[in-house]
Amino acid sequence: MSTELNISGMTCGHCQTAVTKALKSVPGVENAQVNLQTGKAVVEGQVDPQALLAAVTEEGYGAQIR
Structure with a gap:
């Protein structure tokens, strides 16, 4: 599964x-x-999209699911 994010x-x-x-x-x-x-970011794997958003925002960047 692939998830795309705007960073x-x-x-x-x-x-x-x-x-x-x-x-x-x-x-x-x-x-x-x-x-x-x-x-943009493309993430491959079985993962909760909210976990991806949290990881990026913890680093100090903005993120949203595309």
């Missing part, structure tokens, strides 16, 4: 890395790809 507040490669790590730390995530230029 806000990323301004550099470090931001992209932080969001990617946060998403990959959520139980059930098999892979996460974050695109700095588009502000």
Whole structure:
């Protein structure tokens, strides 16, 4: 299963890395790809979308399900 997110507040490669790590730390995530230029993330795996949102916001970035 794939979940797409819009991510806000990323301004550099470090931001992209932080969001990617946060998403990959959520139980059930098999892979996460974050695109700095588009502000989008695609997460693969059986995971609660609310857990993904919480992981991103805990890092200080905005997120919403696409």
